[in-house]
Amino acid sequence: MESDDQDERYVFFKEYGFNYDIYEDIKGSAGDDYESFPNNVIPEDRSDNPSIKVDCLRLNKYLMKFENNEQCQNNNCCEYINYFLNNAARTYNDSKESIFNIYITYMNRNSDNTIMKLCVPNIKFMEQTKYDKIFKLYNSYEICQLFNSNKYNTTACSLAKSCATAYNKILTTYQNPDDKIFCKALKDFAENIEENYLTSKMQCSGESLNLTSYPESCTQLLENVERSTSSMVQQDGMLEGQVRSEEPSDPQGEKMIEILADDTTSPSSFDTTLPISLFSSGAGVLLILLSFYKFTPIGQWLKLRTQGFGGITKNFDEKLYEMQQPTSEYDERNSEYNGYNIAYNSL
Template sequence: MFKKNLRIIHNYSKANKFPQCKNEFDTFSKTSDGIFKYRCEDIFKNFEGSDSIYIEPCVKVLKYIDYLDKNESLHQNTEYCMFLNYSLNNHMQSIPENKYNSSKFYKKIKTEYTGSPLNFDICDEEIKDINAIVRYHIEVLYNLYENFNKYISSCIPGSVPNCYFSDLCASIYKNSIEVCKTLFDTSFCNILKTFKDEYNAQIVRENSCYKTENVLSYPEVAYISKYLQAREGYVSLTNGYHMIGSNISPELYSAKHNIIIAVIVLLLIPFILFIMYKFTPFGSWLLSRAMKYNGIIEYMDEYDKKIHTGNSIKEQNTNEDNTYNITYNSLSQF
């Protein structure tokens, strides 16, 4: 679980660099497919049949690796390989009845490629399968930073900034921040929080596109603090009662305090009544009241028997009339 969380954090960590990676990728991917297309047709031998859908992504992978291989200054910049991984995951998931996930697809190309040497190891560590939720969150972060970069680029002295991009950033952020109210993906939310700080600082500094409604906020007060307090209080409760007060929230502590008082009162009442019954006049008074009450009950039982006997004949005489009345009422309501 810990390794999985680290992997998710790693996937988000360079998303702000992806727009730059895409610009470079789009530039060199427009070059001729050349020999790479033939190499991909050798790898996916049924290229005229079901494997034809894999030729295009295969060519792009080879071009990308070739570009990185020739630019040694990029070897240490993991965002380029992470962007390749993100793009490859998106493409593989868009193929109907896909036979390969991203990692298997990359491995097949690496092991079966027979052309001039390419250093596939450059991106080997970054090619991993990404689930749909993480891919969507990366897409959100990509769109945020792409529009934010366009907004910053338009903030040139002597020109009017393009507020369309700042407004678009605010809209995307507000639509995405709702998931952070439920602690759904804390890694994603931490990146959103960082973006919020960068964006707010920019619109205040630039000022031309500043709008009160576009100042971004982060939902980190009420729900998260109560959740953490409750969780810490539970851990303290398992370790010892004396630690509860310092960790649990005031509301939970008050409720627990009330429960303890109620239990103590329930235990004390029978004990107090027993003492009063044995050693005070309260016992004799209670006994006399009980005997009087029992006498009344016996009298009422005898009275009920007499009434029941007297009414039994009357009930038999009116039984047929009662049946008729019930049937009639039912028909009238129908």
Template sequence: MESSWKDEKYDSFNEYSNNIDIYKDIQSKVTDLYESFPKEIIPENTYNRHYIVTNCLRLKKYLMKFDHEEHCQSQNCCAYINYMLNKTLLSHSKPHEPIFNFYISYINHHSNDMIIKLCGSKINYMAKDKYEKTEKLYDAYELYKLFASKEYGILCSHANLCAKAYNRIITEYSELDDTKFCKALKDFKHVFESNELISTGECRTEIENLLSHPDTCDKLLQKSEQGITSMQQQTQQLDAQVESRGQSDPQRDQTLDVSEENSTSPESIGATLPITLFSSGIGTLLILLSFYKFTPFGHWLRLQKQGLTGISEKLDGVDYEMQQHTSGYEEKDSEYNRYNISYSSL
């Protein structure tokens, strides 16, 4: 099973130096984690089980040294520990993949929430070619680290061994098709040649000159740089478009202000709604009243009106006659006249 290493990169020298220091520091400090190891992950009868469990715990202890995902990513921590786990397989007989599956199961176990977030998807069995290139690069790093640390004094022999290891890589991989490996070699060449002891100091005459990159490497890096430049230009164009839209925002804000002024607020709606409903109710009532005569109720009202009209006409006739007979007595009999007025008003 080949790993999905397309998104992974090789450690730079500085990343390697930091990561190996962390790993060496925790390598023998995992005894406190043994009781927490999920026993169901590795069967009891597995060959070399204790060694595999120890490497699982080293994986956890190493990742616990990184506070958060950004810290881990900035040091390329997942790629380094993945390489180290693959390196442990050299002490086992083949096949190696079933053993490595124990590491995958462990890091993705529910008891390891923190380290799952850091590297859960990045622990994979490495293809042979990928592993060998990484090992050779890191061997050169280690030789230079011993020389630069000056732990045993200035040992130009270590620097020379590093130069030879580098040149062997360039000779062996003369037709490189790995852009990230090319970049790692180029960056390390710059670090090595920038060291004063090597470039101008006492080791200058004792060290083998580093070979130049193969043409294929230069072409890969140029193509990669062109792609990065193109992406940067697109980003700048997008930023310019966003900025120009931001400058036009005052007009948009003015339009929004006008729209808000013309729009009806909830308060005004609340104030006018009762009036509107009252007016609508009055209008509806008037319309219904105008059509009442076409209903049975309207017919009944007409009959009642006609009856009242007949009574009123009869009363008016009687009143007229009484007025004729009593006109001569109005001045003499005012009490009767009041009665007559009261009666005619009915």
């Protein structure tokens, strides 16, 4: 299979008629600008110099007929020009590609022409196999264009037969095309021929004009291309959705959530901690008050209230009494520091 450029599309049937009519209209007046042809584009010693100049001037005249780039693009004028230049280059005995390069040089020299500039990237020399296929397709177009433009005249029947013959020939020559661009052009061609089929039968007094069916291989190829394109679009949509779902959330929002989580105490934790804290605080206060029961009225009252715990109170009293009585060890250690205490108190 030939490698096709992503945006390449052969000229369709009606587009060819539109561009062909423009070219036929200007080709006779190209010589008017002969003297204005730029220097250093074509070597002066070439014997075919004048003919190549006319080709270039026709190209310029043709593109000037388009009001803007959009009109040119809508009618696929750049592809028509590409075919026209490939066809013109093959009319010379010299190297076809060298002639074609002269055309490109001329177009580059006229880059101030916006439509010329638009078409330059699409102007490419065709290898012979591709050119032959397109030549046969466009030649069939021309024959059927004559039928379309004269379908109500007395010669319509003969033109219809010629169109049907040309159409059948291109389909039988390429019964199993593996070129999606060519298949699209054939499909458009078939639809336009079938559109005029009833008219041709009427003009030929009911004589049958058998048309070759559109190749099944083309139908399958275009269906596969459509499925592949739909799958790619769907995958792109899924990938875009995945990228969006994986985007990081607001870091400030996450930080705020973390702070709130750290500062929040769960109800169950609070219920467990509160009784323990109250019990510890109450026990500490009780012990302090008991230690002073001998020196304060409330201590005496607490002593009476705790008589039920006789054993505990007695042991506690004995321990407290021992703590309050001076011992010989304590007296000796204290007497060692009496001098320091006296000196400190005398300051």
